[in-house]
Amino acid sequence: MRRLQRIFQDRIFLRLIDQGERLVAKLLAVMLFLVLLVAALKFTFEVVVQLFDPNRRWVGEGLIAVLGDLLNLLIAIEVLQNITSYLRRHVVQIELVLLTAITAVARKVIVLPPNAENKPMLVVGLGVAVLCLAGAFWLVRRVHEAEVSEPDGLARTEPARSFQEAGH
Numbered sequence: 001m002r003r004l005q006r007i008f009q010d011r012i013f014l015r016l017i018d019q020g021e022r023l024v025a026k027l028l029a030v031m032l033f034l035v036l037l038v039a040a041l042k043f044t045f046e047v048v049v050q051l052f053d054p055n056r057r058w059v060g061e062g063l064i065a066v067l068g069d070l071l072n073l074l075i076a077i078e079v080l081q082n083i084t085s086y087l088r089r090h091v092v093q094i095e096l097v098l099l100t101a102i103t104a105v106a107r108k109v110i111v112l113p114p115n116a117e118n119k120p121m122l123v124v125g126l127g128v129a130v131l132c133l134a135g136a137f138w139l140v141r142r143v144h145e146a147e148v149s150e151p152d153g154l155a156r157t158e159p160a161r162s163f164q165e166a167g168h
Contacts (some may be wrong), residue, residue, distance in 0.1 A: 025086055039073060043070070071107035072107065082097060094140050105126060106130075
């Protein structure tokens, strides 16, 4: 019973949670890296095979499909960077998350089907998403620049602390 009470003390509990988070993040990073590696190899193989296909059209829908696959790989790389950034600094870098989301929306816009003009709500929704993400990115950048210019800014790279430990 004492051991259980000891585990639930703030400092020990937070350390256990921190170690668990790091383990899960490492597991996700390894899995995502493997998926990314296989997807990149498959993408490369498909592009090389299609290069030698005389019936393949590289203009129009063929090019859009290749760009969509390439952007999917780039988005996966950005997600992997998010995970490794978390492992290095122990914080989620919101700028990187927003840039990943902007890339994902840009990919969606690029690969829109030819009849997308018949779906005005989809186009409006994507436009609103782009504006919101760009606005959020701008706000986060401004706040980050203000924090960097302040000498007494709070350090966001430390492990989580208990409420009492933080001086509240």
